Amino acid sequence: MFYRLLSIVGRQRASPGWQNWSSARNSASAAEARSMALPTQAQVVICGGGIMGTSVAYHLSKMGWKDIVLLEQGRLAAGSTRFCAGILSTARHLTIEQKMADYSNKLYHQLEQETGIQTGYTRTGSIFLAQTQDRLISLKRINSRLNVIGIPSEIISPKKVAELHHLLNVHDLVGAMHVPEDAVVSSADVALALASAASQNGVQIYDRTSVLHVMVKKGQVTGVETDKGQIECQYFVNCAGQWAYELGLSNEEPVSIPLHACEHFYLLTRPLETPLQSSTPTIVDADGRIYIRNWQGGILSGGFEKNPKPIFTEGKNQLEIQNLQEDWDHFEPLLSSLLRRMPELETLEIMKLVNCPETFTPDMRCIMGESPAVQGYFVLAGMNSAGLSFGGGAGKYLAEWMVHGYPSENVWELDLKRFGALQSSRTFLRHRVMEVMPLMYDLKVPRWDFQTGRQLRTSPLYDRLDAQGARWMEKHGFERPKYFVPPDKDLLALEQSKTFYKPDWFDIVESEVKCCKEAVCVIDMSSFTKFEITSTGDQALEVLQYLFSNDLDVPVGHIVHTGMLNEGGGYENDCSIARLNKRSFFMISPTDQQVHCWAWLKKHMPKDSNLLLEDVTWKYTALNLIGPRAVDVLSELSYAPMTPDHFPSLFCKEMSVGYANGIRVMSMTHTGEPGFMLYIPIEYALHVYNEVMSVGQKYGIRNAGYYALRSLRIEKFFAFWGQDINNLTTPLECGRESRVKLEKGMDFIGRDALLLQKQNGVCKRLTMFILDDHDTDLDLWPWWGEPIYRNGQYVGKTTSSAYSYSLERHVCLGFVHNFSEDTGEEQVVTADFINRGEYEIDIAGYRFQAKAKLYPVASLFTQKRRKDDMELSDLHGK
C-alpha cells in the first residue's frame, strides 16, 4: 500500500502544483490495475483523501489508533486540495482558528523532514493591506491577538510595505499588518505527505473507492457501504469536502452538514521578466478583495468577489472536480483590483484562470465534531477556503476528540452541533453562502448580522414587533429583536452604521435600559431552547440529579440555575430548570443549545420508556417583563398578588394572564433586574402581549431588545454560555460555587473534577473589568477577544463586553490566568492574585486601564422595591 502511494507521490513531485495532473492520472490508472480488496472491518473509516482526511488519519495514527481505513472516491488530494492556492495564513478572526493555523504552520514546516516528501514549504510571510482606517483597526485587533498567542506580527507603514514587496502600489494604503512566519506550501503535496506518514503508521488508504452511505444501528455507526463492499467500523469521519453535505444526507438517519460550494477563481501567470523570488511575501488586499502570492516566478492571484457563483446546489456527485469553466467576465473586478495594486503586471502573460469550487458554511466557520444524531459519526469539512491553513490543527483537534472524547481546546464555535437541521435546506445554503463568500474579505465590524436566510424561525409576535420598529438579529435561525427604533429616530443606513466606535443605536438602547431600570420593558425571548423532562416515577429527578451540578430536588415551583457539566467539570450547558411538579421539569437553555443540549441529554439519559424528553421550544412564546413595575403589570393582569412575599424570586407558577390560562410565570429575568419571564403557549402569545402592552401603558411599558438585555446582564456579571463560558470552564472558575452542590447526596457528571479543582484551586477565573479611562464617544469600543494585561503581563482575553448605562463605563468579562513567567504554564489563580493587580485591556493596540472585580457591583441590584412605588401602584388599583 505504502509503496503504491509513494509511487504516486514520486510522480507528482516531478512537476509542481496542479499542472502535473496528467502524470498523476497515469500513475493512478496504473494503480487501479492492482485493485486491492477492502478490509471487512476497521475501527475508523475516513471518507475523503484531501488534506482534511489525511490530516485526521495522520493525527489518529500518531495518537496510537492503528486500525484506520481512508477511502477516496477519486485520487488522493484531487479535490479542492489540488486547487488550493497554497497560502497558509494565521491571521484569523477567531482565536481557535489562529491556533489551528499556527499548529498547521508548524506541522507543515517539519513535514518534509518527517516524511521525506517535498511539500514546497516556503516561509514567505504575508502582508495584509489596509486601504481604510477601519480596515487598519480590524488588522490591529487581529495583530494584538496574534501576538498574545505567540505568533509574531506587526503593524507596518505603507513605506515598509513597499520595501517588503517592490511591485506594490502603496499610495492608497493607510497601513498594513506583516505576519512574517506565514508560508506558502503545495497543499496537494502536504496531503500526500500526511497520507504517506499515516500510511507508515498503519493507515490503509484506498483510492477510487466511493462511500455510498454509512450504516447506522441504534444511533451508532456500524459500518460503511462502499462501491467495493462493506466495511464494519465504529467510527466514521466525513471529510468529503463539498460532497460532505450530500454524504451526510445519504444516511438512513441523515446527518445535516450545512455547507455549500461556490466557484472560486484564481489567476496564474507566467514568470515575470525578473522572476519573483520564492520568498516574496503573500499579499492580502481585503479592500480590493484579492490575494496575491508568488508562483514559480510569476504570480497567483485570486479573490472573493461580491457576486459569488454557487454551484452544485442540486448536488452533482462527480468523481473529482472537473476543470470548471473559466469565467473572465466574472473575474474582471478582481483583475482590475490586481492591476491597481500591481500596475507593473500589465505586461505579464496570463497562463490560466483556475476555477475551483470552495465550500462555505452558513456562518463562515468550519464544521467539525460528532454528529448529534449518530454516535461515532464525525465530520470535518466546510473550510471556507482556508482548508490548508486549518488542515493540520483541525485534524489534530478532531483526532483528539475521537480518541479522548473531547478536543484539547474549546471548539464550540466550530462544532457541528451549533447547527440544526434547519440550516440544511439547499435554498438556505445557496443563498447564505452567496453572502458568506464576500464576507471573507469584508470588514468584520462588531455585531453584524447576516442578511440572507432570515425570518426562518420567528415568534408569533414578529410582525407586531417589526411594526413597532424592531431591528432584528438572528440566532440559530430565530429572529430576535436587537432594539426598537422609535418612530422619530432616523438611524444611519446599515452600511454606515458599521463601526468599531460608538454605534448609532447607543441612545436607543440607553432609553430601553433606563426603562428596564425605572419602569418596565418587555423583551420577546422566544428563541430560548425549552425542554420538558417528565417521567412516571422519580426517573426524571434521578437523571437530572446525575446530569446537573446543582441540587434539583427542590420543592415544586422552584427554579434552579444550574449547569450540565462534562467529566472535566466544564459547562456543556448552562440553564435554568423549573420544577413543574414532582415528576416534571422545565428546562431553559440558550438558543444555540437546541441541538447540542438535546444530543447531550439523549446520550446520557437511560433508555427508559418511562422517561420522556420533549423539545417544547416551538410551543411557547417567551416574554420577559423586566423592571420594577413588571409586578404591577402582572398583578393587574392576573388579579393575583405578585409581590415578593407571594411570588418570591426564582419561583415558577402556572397562572392566568389576561384571558389566557396556563401561562408559566417565572420570577427571573436573565438580567438580574426584577421582573418575570412568561412562557406563553403560542396561541395566546398575541393576546398576552397585547394585554401586557395595554395594561403596561400607565406604567410606562415599552419594547426592548437584546442589546439592552446584554448591557444589563454584563454589568451584573451574568456570564452566558457559548460566549463567556464553554465546556472548558468549570463553575468554580466563573464564581458559581453556589450553583454546585457537591454534597447533594449523589454523584453527578463532573463532580470528581470539581472536587479536585476545589482542592487544587482554579487556574483561571472569570473576572469583570470596568474600563476606567475609556471615552465611550471617542475611543474604540471593546467587543470580545481583547487581550487582558495584568501588571503588563498578558493574562487572558475578554469574552464579552457591553456599555453599562448605570456605571457609565464599559464593562468587559474575561478570564484571568496566571501564566508562569518561566515556563508559561498555568498556575493557580486566587482572589488575591486578581485583586492585587493593575489591569489593562488592549483594544486594537491601545491599552485602557481597567478595574477588576470578582463580584458584581452590589448597587446595581434593585431587587427590593421602594416603598413609594408600592403605594403608587395601589392607587392605580383595579
Place this chain on the structure above:
Amino acid sequence: MGFAPRLDGGAGSWGAPLLAPGRAVLGCGSASPAGRVGLVGFLVLSTPLSLLHSLPPSQPIHRAGARPRPSSAPASPPPPPLMSISALLSMGRCCCRCCCPRGLWMLSAPCCDDRRMCVCPGPRRIGIPVRSSSLPLFSDAMPAPTQLFFPLIRNCELSRIYGTACYCHHKHLCCSSPYVPQSRLRYTPHPAYATFCRPKENWWQYTQGRRYASTPQKFYLTPPQVNSILKANEYSFKVPEFDGKNVSSILGFDSNQLPANAPIEDRRSAATCLQTRGMLLGVFDGHAGCACSQAVSERLFYYIAVSLLPHETLLEIENAVESGRALLPILQWHKHPNDYFSKEASKLYFNSLRTYWQELIDLNTGESTDIDVKEALINAFKRLDNDISLEAQVGDPNSFLNYLVLRVAFSGATACVAHVDGVDLHVANTGDSRAMLGVQEEDGSWSAVTLSNDHNAQNERELERLKLEHPKSEAKSVVKQDRLLGLLMPFRAFGDVKFKWSIDLQKRVIESGPDQLNDNEYTKFIPPNYHTPPYLTAEPEVTYHRLRPQDKFLVLATDGLWETMHRQDVVRIVGEYLTGMHHQQPIAVGGYKVTLGQMHGLLTERRTKMSSVFEDQNAATHLIRHAVGNNEFGTVDHERLSKMLSLPEELARMYRDDITIIVVQFNSHVVGAYQNQE
C-alpha cells in the same frame, strides 16, 4: 386635458391661444373632461406651411384649409418651420384599420365602439415628422428639439414628409397608397361621416379650455421613469429545466407591450399545452376596440389545444364534464398580471368550446389518427371565428353578455400564433402581425427568416385570392386604396362581422341588439360595394419550420413593431441582446499569449457594452426601447424616448401603434440533440 401648442416652433408664448394670422394652431383634445369624444384636431386660420412649399405644385392643399405661402428662406438661426400636426392631419386621414373613409380632418369620429380609436392621422415611418409634430407640444420646454428638427427637415425632401404625413402610420384603413397623396385627397368623404367629422363644438371652447393646461411644462422623463413605463407590462417566463417530463426546446420567452391606444387594443397570450406536448404563443392586434382581441387571446389557445387533443382525451374530458368531475387541465397559462380573463363570459366561452369538442368527438369515431398540427390550427382559428359570429347572432339573455358578444363580433383582431413542440415550429397567422425567426449564421451575424405572410394589400397573393373569391365585377372595389372594400387594412381577421355577414343579417342583429349598438354609427354603417359577403376570413396561413440549432429565437410582434423597424434590425437587436446577456462566447486564453493588461482592457470593454444591455432584463422591452427611441443612427436616444413616452394618451396613437412583442428563445442544445437523434 387639452393643450394648444402654438406651432411657430419658437420660444413664443405658449400660453395664450394667440391666433395671429399665418399661424397654425392645432387643437387636439377632448371635448369635455368627462365624455371625451376622442381627439379633435382642427386647423385654424391659414397655415404658413413653409414646408408645403416644395410640394408638387399640383397638390390641392387648399382642401386642408392650408394655403401655401412663399416661405422665407431660413435665416440664421433658422426660424423653425411652421408646421403643425393639423397641417399634417389636414392631409392625412384617419387610418384605424377598422373604419370609415373619412373626411379630411374629421377626427372625432365616434365610429368605433371604442371611442378614442379612430384618431390616428399620425405620421409614422420616418423620424422627422414625429419629431416635428411632437415639437409643438414641447415648444417651450424644449428648445433643443427645434434645433434638431430643423436641419433634419431640410435634409428630407418635403414631398416625403408630406407623403408620410399623409401616410397613415397605421397603414390599415382609408388611405390610399401613402406615397400618392393626391389620390387620397381626391377621395370624397362618405356623407354619413361628414357630420361627426366636424368639430361638434365651437372651437373656442377648446382654446379656452386649453388655456389652463398651456402653462409651460417640462415633459422630460427621467431614465427611471422611462424604464418604469417600458417595463410596466414586461413578462418573462423561463421554462423549468427539470420539469421531469421532457426537455423543452424553448428556454423561455420575454414579452412586453407598449400601449398607444387607451386602452391598448393588442393582446398577447402564452401557454403550455398540458395534455399534449408543446407551447403556444401568440400576439393579437385588435381594431375597432379591444373586445375581439381580448376574446381571441382568451379563447384561441383552448380551441387549438382541443384540436390537438387525441380522441381519448377528449372523451375523458367530456365524461368529466358530464359527471361533474374535476377536469383535466389543458393549458398552463403564462400571464402578466395585466393580462386578464373576462370572468363574465367564461361560462359562455366554455359552452362554445364544449360544443366544439363534442363535435370533434362525434366526427372522429375512434380510429386514432395522427393529429396534424397544421390542420388543427386552421380548424381552431376558423371554429373560433365561427363561434364569435354565432354567439353574436344568437345573442345572450344577459344584457351585459349580449353587448359583449356583439362588441366582440363587431370589432376585429388579427392573430399570429406559434406552436412549438420540440423542433416542430408551426406559425399560424391571420392578418398582419408577423413571426420572425432569428438565425445566427456561422460567422455570428444575424439574419431574419420570416415565418408568416402579411395578409394585406402588400401581399400579391392575398390580392389575388380576394379577387378570385368575388365576382369579376367587384375586382376593382374589393380592394380599394390598399384596403379591403376601401376600409380594412388586414385582409384576414377575427370578428369584423361587418365584412362577413350579409347585409340582412347585419341589420337584423343591429336592430335587435342593445341600444348602445344602435347609437354607434360605425356598426350601422355598411361597407360600400358590399355585394358578395363574406369578404373577410379568419382562416390562418400556417407555416411549418423545423428548428435548427442556428435558430436562436422567434419574435412574434404586432405591426406596431414592424412598421417602425426593419425585420433585419429587429433580429440583430434581439440577437445582440441575447448574446450579450449570456456573453455567449466566454473568453478563454487557451494557448494565446495574452497579458493581464490586454485581458483587462478586453474585459472592461465587454462590461461597458453589457451594461447598456443590462438595463433591460427582457428582450421584448429592449426591442420596444429601440423601436420607440431609435434615432437616425440606430441607437436609443433617451430624449426621444422620453418624449415619445410622455405623449398624452390621446396623442400617442398618432405617433405609434400599440406594440406587442414576444421573444421566444430556443435551446440550441436541445434542438441540436433532436437533430442528432436522426
